[in-house]
Amino acid sequence: MSVRISSFIREAYVVSLRDLRRFWQNIYWLAGQVAMNIADLVIFGLIFRSVVNPQLIPDYIRFITPGVSCLSIFISAFTIGREVGVELRREVTHYLVSLPISRSALVAGRILGGVLRGFIYQSGSIILAVLIMGFPTTEKWV
């Protein structure tokens, strides 16, 4: 039983490592997405701040920063789905399912890879949010 579990973990780990390596190959896409998040913050934040009702939202930059961070979580989660879609079209999936690993390990590995990629992508956004709004406390952040 323990052999099966360790084998499952090792297979999932190998699959997730593959996804992590591929993550860095899409560096331009990644750079584009990060630039877009920053552009959202700068463009929407600075422009919209002058027209937002200050009685409702006193500081629009502080208001929108967590929103942009949430958007980047969504985008980072989406990248792995986009990649699986491309692999389906190019029939790379046939190769993947023919490998001597269980399908559950393949799925778990892809999910783990996607989570790790999301974490790496998201960390930049969170650092930016901390720079703008300071460290979050247990009571509030915004």
Next chain:
Amino acid sequence: MGSLRTLLVIALWDLMKLKNQKVFIAMRFAWFTIQVLVFARAVSYIVSQVVLQYTGGVEYYYFYILGVYTTLLYSTSIVRGYMIADEFDDGIVEYHLSLPIRRNLLAVGRVLGSSISTIKFTIPMMLVVYYVLGVCNLVIVMVSLLSAFVFSMGIVSFVILIVFSMKSTDLTDIVVGAIDSLLVRLSTVFYPLPVIAASGIAPYYVAAVFNPISHASDFFRILVFPEYHLIAPYGPVALILYIAGFSMGLLILAIEYYEKRLEAGGWR
């Protein structure tokens, strides 16, 4: 086969694809309606009344939903043009190039077909916006449709040029995605030009002034709210001429590319 018939056949090819996207169109329509009726209301609620001086007295909600419609028109045109990248992947572009059809007709037919598909796709959304705005003047609706079609032709030609220049699904994906998001942000779809000017970011202001999406959205606004003309940098004739010039210029470039530079194969 006569030239007109050839154009019709090619355009029908693009229109046929819409038949397989009924569920997608229904979902997009539902999402758009929610965006106009719920999200746009929420956004306009947090905007202060100060904005009225920047919109020529047009309520921000009305300003915003015409911007959202322009964004939809633009994004749909991008998607229709981008579909040619999928065709490259499947070898359909090679098949098209081998047909006994003149290349300039093929280029015009593809652009026309994609633009007509875009208009057909976005008509229900346009009607929702005009219903909310209370527009019942048929001339305004027809002029809007025609200008939307001309604008769409320019965007489709632009994407076709990118797809054929890149000849790579991944690269096209990145470039088109970046352009899609960036051009919308650097335009007047969500905030009027005087607000952008007041922000003091000069490059952003210049980008917004020359951005064709700004021209399209401002043209739709002037059609429905003539008083918006007071804050738009140009009059409606100048705006539509700019859109027509933009579209015709890119269409000519797309035809030129099809005729003189496009070769089969080499897709990465």
